[in-house]
Amino acid sequence: MLPGLVRALRGQTYPIQRAVGVDTGSRDRSGVALAELIGPDCVFGMERDASFGEAVSAALDHPAARTGGPSGIEWIWLLHDDCEPAPDALERLLRAASRDRTIGVVGPKVLDLSRRHVLRETGVTIDRAGRRVTGIETGEIDQGQHDGNRGVLAVGSAGMLIRRDAWERTGGFDQNLTMFRDDVDFCWRVHAAGYRVQVVTDAIVYHRELAGRYVREVPGGQPRRLDRRNALYLLAVNLPFLAALRILGGCVAGSLLRAGYFLITKQTSRATDHLAAVGGVLGNPGMLWRARRRRAKRMRHGYAAVRGYLPRGRTLARLAEAAAGLITTGPPRQAGGHQATGEADDEQFTDEQSMVRRALANHAVQLTAVLAVVTLVAERRLLASGILGGGSLVPAWSGATSLWREYLAGFHASGIGSSASAPPYLAAIALFASVLAGKTWLAVDVLLLGCVPLAGLTAYLAARRVTASVTARIIGAASYALLPVATGAIAAGRLGTAVAFALLPLIGLTAARMVTAGPSRPAVARRAAWGTGLLVAVGAAFVPLLWPLAAVMAVACAGWSLASRRWPAVTALTVSPLDAAVVAVAPLLILMPWSFALLRAPGDFLQEAGIQRTGLSDGALPARDLLLLSPGGPGLPPAWVTAGFAVAVVALLLPVGRRGVRVAGWMVALAGFAAAAAVSRMTVAAGGARVGAWPGAELAIAAAGLVLATLPAFEWLTALASRGGGRRLGAVVALGAAASAPLLAGGYWLARGVQGPVQPVSSGVLPAFVAASSSGQDRPRTLVLRPSGSMLSYSVIREADPSLGAPELPPPASAASGLDRAVATLAAANGDDEGNPGQALGGYGIKWVLLPGPVDGTLAQRLNGTAGLIPVSTSPAYDLWRVTGTVARLRVDEPGGAVVALPSGDVSAGPVTAPAAGGTVVLAEPSGGWTATLNGHALTSVIVGGWEQGFMLPAGGGTLVVAHHETGRHLLVVAELVALLAVCVLALPGKRPEAAAMADTGSREPATAVDLAPWDPTRRAPVPRRAIAASGSHRAARHGRRGAPRRGAAERRGNGAGEDEL
């Protein structure tokens, strides 16, 4: 390199007066070469760890630099060994510099040394996180688009021309910055000293930037850490104190966030770098203070001189770019990381296809789009305005925030009140709703109504791992997505099954990865086991039975694996018992404390997200329907539409190969059928009744197994059909028969639409004025009565109609039985003989009794004649009564018999002033878990009426506070979160070593298709595999181009400034 530099120096059109070379301990012949080229007097050596700044200072102190020259303004031109100025660079720099006396520093336009049309920088600045910003995109070709001399915050030190007095006034480069940001820091101080910094774009310097790409060794050996530390240091010492505190605070928080992210993604060294950088700067306040003092002494202009050069909002912009990169799967755009301009020779050609066009060409996207259209047309009835409800589904009236609160709270202020642990699917919905701007109803709509296209997408992705034949994937995925299970789940509002249905292929995908990793890659298998456990846990949150099913299957796999090791005749399978245990135990950990409640009441395994009702399942489901994948209940096509699945059985007779896949598929299918048969003969509790359990998820498993078992046959038939000849007809007929299942099911669905109880609900049952009164300080509740046959159903509503999840929280038995009796007395013919039913309701904090229309006349008559109830309103929509007397959530029963209502919140109450007479404080909530203090002293807890929480209130009055213990629940939630995060970390793929990543330049997709091979080590079926590789080859070529830079980018992200991109 050096000769090029020296040649360029010699060729300068403006003569250089003196040149000094510094050899910072080169190991090759550089020093000698330099001496040979510019003269031994002007070259001296320094220690290897000397910084660029030290080297420049030493060089300026060198006698060769001091020997006199013409008086006047003296200029210093800094060059690196890896740069090469254009012949007229110095002349143009000087000409520009001499035009204006305030200029202290000028810098050239920097182009790449090896590819001389590629622009590197035209002046640099930093954003508020200390990152270098050049405003130039990766690989941007210089077409003069950034030309024009202008003031900048800083210029790079390669080719930097400095006025000698500016150098001396600022004191040169900061010795604390050995590399990175030294130039920015220097120029900042030049600004502060009252000079200006300019870039001169017609002066050109070619630069290789070896250090920036880590080709050159960095002192200390940790370039990322150094880069980050220097960025923080630069901000810390140069900004005014308050601004420094503010911006630095943000940077430190950002660094900690990133460190957390890297820890989660198992990139510990990068996390350490971030933490060490923060520690390195903040841990050395003395150094910062001295550096600030030095700058303060020389400062002439304040922050204002520099502020205009600092771009705002860069962090958000980068985040947005990163997100866009994730979505597009194309190469991430990187504006302005000059260290990030690595390889990517042909990056300017990668964008030949727009993102949209690429996506549209994707078969998975096409299939999903078609299914989405089918779904939307079939669900035309449900697309009216209103929130979906009916069947199993409770309308999601509340937003994500209250759903989160519902999940996190230890006490649920709904109905009579419940301290049961909330089902974890609420957290999943709340999380999804948070992403959708807090719209829970939208989350429910997407998951329930969109389960068909979602399942199509996941099934296609899963099928991609098994077969390379697009036809086979599409038939398989569409058959799965349009199963009667899906249409039945939508029609009955079974949100749980809908989610599990879309999730099952993904569970299968991770499970397949676990099973096929083989003995040679135990780490991959373990990660896949954790991933399977995680997905099973998510699925089990919606359909709990998935957990025991997955556990049984995992254990069966482990058993099979042991057997195959013992007896060679058994098809080989390698699943370590530990991995099986991971799959079985992970849901227990992630779903606690709910999972423990499930284990205590195993009957609840048959429940699913949502409420159980009569009429949503068929307790006498014919065996024939079940084997035809029809789960019974509303909204199902005739059982024969899925007859096409019989091809799976016939396919057993075809000489297809891929025995491992088919055995696995049939095992899953038969297990699914057996489970479905068992479930269909069991019952679950549904509000006093016992209704048949719905074998939806189990049939979905069976169908998934059938599809998996048939995929090789599809592939084989597709190949046969394309070959021609007499067999072609047979193959086409077989494929057509297989495709009949999705076509018939889809057609039937399109024609009939969704036939079931689910429907848009436009408004709640609670009249607006009652709802308004219910959120008043007395928090009165409403009792809703609805006779159905001989049975009277009732429900207690607080501020608004119960939202998703609330009706599933059981109240304590003592409270419920008491209210049962009170309501029965209300409705009984001679109910007044049981005392005052109105008063009994008042004890439950119930102020309103609502009979929704069409109003039952007999009951209304009875309520009219009931003591303690006053008719308030009669209308076609509802009849309403008010309970007489003092009704409040929190009241004091005074010794004299007077009842005093106290204001309360929806859970806790107070501080309020307690009446002086004392008595009993009664909170109309189930007892247990409550505390009350009067003037800070705890009150004795008593149980009132067998269920209510009461406290003995001494006379004298004072400030009363009532609250619920939440610590236990919060600890459990934190434990659950920790378990979830731990499982996530264990399931996520670790970062591969960079060397391995660089070596892997091949395409990814065919590689994954081949991954299945170890599944069946006894018969490797080489022919199909080769066919896969060949069929994927043109794709591989495209991917190679697209993939390689991306990989490079990922790697680069680890380097220098680029790493700040998340």
Next chain:
Amino acid sequence: VTRRLIAFAAVLVVLGAIFGAMQLAGPAAVAPAAAVSHPEAVTSVTRACPPAAPGSGQARVAVTSVPSQGASGGDVTLTPLAGGGAAAGGKPAAPVSVSAPGQTSLVTAPSSASATAVVASGAMAQGLAAEQATSAGLSTLRCADPASDLWFAGTGQAVGGTDIRLYLMNTDNLAASVSVTIMTDSGTVQTNADSSITVAPDQTVEQSLTSVVHGSEVIGLNVHSSVGRVAAAVWESGTWLPETSAPSASSVIPGLSAASSAARLFIVVPGSVNAQVKVVALTPQGRFMPFGATPVSAPAGAASEFTLSSLGVGAAAIELTSNVPITGAVLVPGAGLGAVTAAVPPLDEQGVVAGNPIGGRGATGVLLSAPNGQARVSISTVPAGTSNTVTVPAGHTVTAPVKAPGGRHGSYAIVVTPLAGSGPVYAARVVTTSAGLTGQVASILPVASALTSIELPPVRGSYAAIQP
């Protein structure tokens, strides 16, 4: 190929096994929610007795309770419902308390001028009967249940009802807002625009209806409270009208005693559709249609009168079946105006009549009618005397004389208990002024159920209440 065939066969076998197992297992044990009502002991009963009838001096209340086996404790408290303008000057009368389950007490009301609230609790509330009684202990009126919709039917102002008074009593601690609809043979009486009467808590309101129904031959009253509950009593020239059951398509009026050939049937038809009423008499000989097979027509929004002369002399009950809800009563001539019996619900669990005098010349008996299916009842007394079982054939009315226990003076209670397996039975207690139950009627009292427990209907806390 062999291997493939084996796999094929294995899959078919397993699928077949699943199919077979499902067939063998049969359908799942699906069960609807248990819609069974369950009994609950009565714990608290409130009745309201009107003030002493004009000119009858001291008001007395006959009280008895016939609790279920083993129940004890509790008491009955009689509290004056001060009001009616009589409270002026006098100090509030103190409540009277009785605690004697299984006995009959004749209690002097704390204040004759005002109505009396009878509040029973505990065992005393079970099987409670409280009646307005004469000084001899003969009950004339069952004390009223507070309710929101009450019905009465009686003779009009022109035919004996020269003085008609309505007593409205409020036993609750909430003011009741009451409207009274009056129907006569000439239609619904149009009263002032705002006819709402407010009855303050623990107060009685007395209203004279004589002028309102001037010239009427028959009256029907509907007392309706839009807010709160109210108990009501109607007095007509020396006779209390028993409360008649709410209008329905089918009702039974028991207790037409032997001297009923001149009985008058009153039918009240609320609403706007004329009623076609089928009138069937249940006699000791069986069913008899006093007006022939064709239904009689009763105008809507009015009270009508039919004379039951064709019935002849003999015990009977009247069964009314109509196309629209109606209610009715029968005036049996007797001492003074006579005695009125009204439509009542069938006996449930047991019927108790507290006020029956021991001694005297008259006879006491119970008229039992079974419109649908044979009924078997046991008739006993409190304090315990003779007890006998009576069988009533379907469609018949049976007269069962009751022998008073012991020979002391005072009063006793009659308990009518339908036996297990009995059809619906309607009962009325009849007291005559002369020996034998065929003599002149002194009092007819339809027997009302006195429950020791009530049936609580099946309820369930369910989201189905919000979204069916």
